[in-house]
Amino acid sequence: MASSPVISIKAEPxxxxxxxxxxxxxxxxxxxxxxxxAAGLVLWLSLKPVPxxxxxxxxxxxxxxxxxxxxxxxxxxxxxxxxxxxLTIFLFVLTANWLGLMPGVGSVGLREHxxxxxxxxxxxxxxxxxxxxxxISLIFINIAGLVALGWKRHMSRFFNFSNPVMSFVGFxxxxxxxxxxxxxxxxxxGNVFAGEVLLVIIGFLVPYVVPLPFLLMEFFxxxxxxFIFAMxxxxxxxxxxxxxxxx
Amino acid sequence: MELLAIxxxxxxxxxxxxxxIGLIGSRSADAIGRNPEASSKIQTAMILALAxxxxxxxxxxxxxxxxxxx
Numbered sequence: 547m548a549s550s551p552v553i554s555i556k557a558e559p560x561x562x563x564x565x566x567x568x569x570x571x572x573x574x575x576x577x578x579x580x581x582x583x584a585a586g587l588v589l590w591l592s593l594k595p596v597p598x599x600x601x602x603x604x605x606x607x608x609x610x611x612x613x614x615x616x617x618x619x620x621x622x623x624x625x626x627x628x629x630x631x632x633l634t635i636f637l638f639v640l641t642a643n644w645l646g647l648m649p650g651v652g653s654v655g656l657r658e659h660x661x662x663x664x665x666x667x668x669x670x671x672x673x674x675x676x677x678x679x680x681x682i683s684l685i686f687i688n689i690a691g692l693v694a695l696g697w698k699r700h701m702s703r704f705f706n707f708s709n710p711v712m713s714f715v716g717f718x719x720x721x722x723x724x725x726x727x728x729x730x731x732x733x734x735x736g737n738v739f740a741g742e743v744l745l746v747i748i749g750f751l752v753p754y755v756v757p758l759p760f761l762l763m764e765f766f767x768x769x770x771x772x773f774i775f776a777m778x779x780x781x782x783x784x785x786x787x788x789x790x791x792x793x
Numbered sequence: 794m795e796l797l798a799i800x801x802x803x804x805x806x807x808x809x810x811x812x813x814i815g816l817i818g819s820r821s822a823d824a825i826g827r828n829p830e831a832s833s834k835i836q837t838a839m840i841l842a843l844a845x846x847x848x849x850x851x852x853x854x855x856x857x858x859x860x861x862x863x
Contacts, residue, residue, distance in 0.1 A: 555862055617833060729848050736851030739858065774844040781841060 551750045552661045553743055557672040560665065574651065575669035578642045608633075618777075619784045628783050631686050635679065636776035642669040643738060643768030647761060652742065670738040670771075673731065680730035683779045684723065691786030700786070726782070730775065737771045799857045806853025813846040 557569035589601060597605060611633055615625035645651065646668020655664035669675045691700045704723075706716040741764040748757050821839035825832045 553862055555858060617837065729845075732855055733844070733848040733851050736848075736855045740851075740854050743858065774840070777841070778844060 551746045553746055555673070555739070557667055557674070558663045560663075569672065570655075570664055570667040571669045571672035571675060574645060574666045575642060575672075575675055577666075578638065578645055578669060581645075582637060582641055611636075615780060618780055619787075624787070628690065628780065631683075632776045632780045632783075635683065635779055636772050639670060639679070639734065639775050640769060640772035642675075643772060644765070645669075646671060646738065646742070647764055647768070652746070668738055668742060670734055671742050673735050676731035676735040677727065679734070679775070680727045683730060683775075683782075684727055687779065687782045687786050688723075690783050694787040703786075730778065734771050734775055737767055741767055795860060799860050802853055802857040802860065806857070807850045810846050810850035810853075813849075814843060817842045817846060 557571040559567045559569050560573060561568050589604060592598070593601065608629075612622065612625050612629060615629065615632065616622055619625050619628070648666075651666040651668060652664045654666070655662050657663070688700070691703075702716075704716045704720045706712040741760075745757060745760055745764060748760050817839060821835050821842075824835045828835075
């Protein structure tokens, strides 16, 4: 019987760049970012009044995303204001999830200490990546609230000393901001890492044919989790930006 | 002993979220049936609530994974 698969929650380090330890998931996240930047540059440099196939496709994506954001935020101007962060989060997480399913990711690597250290690993299966993304989302949500409402009204959501009940509500809101970081990051990490573990175990048990439906499920989980991360960011931005004083 | 813990974490931890997701799905299906015009608003609210409910199950999963592999 072959040795059992080794699954590690931590991403394995590959090499060091001075003080920075580069892990296999950091490496693949760089590749993801480069891929998206390259696609963006290619599209930007080849913009035409009568769009070709790729430009047409991305214009469709843009239109549909703006329509969807309109239903949540309410007006087109504000949707356009917050489109970059929402669509960037969606595309980045989507590409990272899908690249984590590519053949060779998690399976091709170096042999160290008796077990395999993969050269590439899904970026979103690393808690560092998801926590970083969650922190970025939260910081942006609060900055959007500050810019739209002004310092006083935004802070009055958390520090409201008019009566004891509102003070407590404000304190709960503050705690819930930090809990959002945990919930965003663990939702994405849990879904993708569990999918990875599932694929490894199924591949270990029955390598032929049986992993196919699980790969399909992971494909959809990738889309759904990217969509949920972006949509929750959008919803919290809408809440932060529209906070009424009578609340 | 650890295996027992892992089994219990997953079994008990997904009980609540499963019921919650079922309730969310059934209530939103009712609401859409009652008022098909508001269907896209209901759908958005449903997906949002579904994400929050599923996140609880994911917390349980992460703890189980930590117990197993760390």
